[in-house]
Amino acid sequence: MRLDVVTIFPEYLEPLNVSLVGKARARGQLDVRIHDLRDWAHDKHNTVDDTPYGGGPGMVMKPEPWGEALDSVIASGEGRPTLVVPTPSGKPFTQQLAVELSEKPWLVFTPARYEGIDRRVIEEYGDRLDVREVSIGDYVLAGGEAPVLVMVEAIARLLPGVLGNAESHRDDSFAPGAMADLLEGPVYTKPPEWRGRGIPDVLVSGHHGKIARWRRDEAFRRTVVNRPDLIERTDPAAFDKKDREMLSILGWGPGPDGRFGRVAPDVEE
Ligand code: ADE
Secondary structure, three states, X not given: OEEEEEEOOHHHHHHHHOHHXXXXXXXXXXXXXXXXXXXHOOOOOOOOEEOOOOOOOOOEEOXXXXXXXXXXXXXXXXXXOEEEEEEEEEEEOOHHHHHHHHXXXXXXXXOOOOOOEOHHHHHHHHOOOEEEEEEOOOOOOOOOHHHHHHHHHHHHOOOOOOOOOHHHHOOOOOOOOOOOOOOOOOOOOOOOOEOOEXXXXXXXXXXXXXXXXXXXXXXXXXXXXXXXXXXXXXXXXXXXXXXXXXXXXXXXXXXXXXOEEEOOOOOOO
16 A cells, blocks of 8 residues: 655654554555655745635645645556545544545545645545545644544554454454444453452353353443443444343443433443
8 A cells, every 4th residue: 555645744754664554664565655745835935834815813734835745746656546634624534434545555645734724725636536534533633644643553554464463453443343333341461360450260261152252241341431322323233132131231221212322320340
């Protein structure tokens, strides 16, 4: 997969040389290219921003440097990239979107500073490319670079061969499939006793069925406390008899429409 990032802070993307993404680059699984937007700003001060039309606080990123930068990046490759525009007013970045983007051959990220990029840039490339305006959460950061790091890490770990163990993302919280709509439960490793604390016996029982059931029960326990909305929105057909028993223990049951909701006071984790 090829990834381009156009930014006024190339050094902010240094973490892409480290850890999982860094190793994927070194192995040639990821072709990451970082570009300095100011290379396409031609005045004496390499200006990339100006005051907003209509007034108001802050500055807006000028269209010309972005246009030249994106034309140049697009012309340097085969085919059309998907343009990912980080903005707090975008659609939420979810595991599902990470999976979708991980299947694209080429992504170009345009992290902005200030109050964002002149709208005409998004419109211009929207006519030619698949453009995704994406928010990583309901908070406002000073720029889109940290969101790019977040998205690239979520996407890169899904690429074939990037994680050591291909099974590793099967049980991820938010992974499509068996554990869909549940948070992952707790995990343990050696030693079997630490500061007087043991581990759940079932995990050393060797009984795979019981372990799987225990993990799912713990996932319910955690999800009802931290993300009750995930259970409320789940089609109840996804809950088997054992799931319903666990939900009932946790004070949850079906409402008039069949969907599950809290029917008794919260059970603490
Ligand atoms: N830029 C500033 N805040 C952001 C957010 N929450 N998501 C994506 N890009 C952003």
